[in-house]
Amino acid sequence: AQSVAQPEDQVNVAEGNPLTVKCTYSVSGNPYLFWYVQYPNRGLQFLLKYITGDNLVKGSYGFEAEFNKSQTSFHLKKPSALVSDSALYFCAVRVRRYGNNRLAFGKGNQVVVIP
């Protein structure tokens, strides 16, 4: 099945330390990959995407992600975490079904940045 997996339920990191949120994918063909962030009582907000090209993708709020085809991974990173980065993070992949496109989301990772 075409899907993404986010293996950790929660990621705890001290403020100022590097932040990594893991995502692996399973999809036939070339993947379209996305990261979204959700703050409490809000909808998801787009952070960045990988469609083609450079494996290192830069996005909003200082986040970046590295596409690794051999490891089928698309981990989200931030060099120095802020308390305001505490939120729920979702990885997603485009799925093609009967000629139509839709997104399959992972279950999400809660990130807690400790002051």
Added chain:
Amino acid sequence: NAGVTQTPKFQVLKTGQSMTLQCAQDMNHEYMSWYRQDPGMGLRLIHYSVGAGITDQGEVPNGYNVSRSTTEDFPLRLLSAAPSQTSVYFCASSPGTGGSQPQHFGDGTRLSIL
């Protein structure tokens, strides 16, 4: 600069009642979709639409209907509410239908079925 607007924000229903969750976008996006979000399960696609007059089922369509009579509006109807439909519902839209553009999300409708 409204983006995707969902109404209502909160709703409590009794088992067996029906209701419609409204979704409107002002960005002229072709693609619209409905998701439900449940703890530990991420977002699951209920129904989606690639343009006015065209809808299709997602992963969890049972108990829900949709229609797309205009580009702007994509309402979700619960036919006969069940406690298993207690969830947070999100509507989203994106330009084009190729899947390369990010989706824009509303702030959700929090629905409780008693």
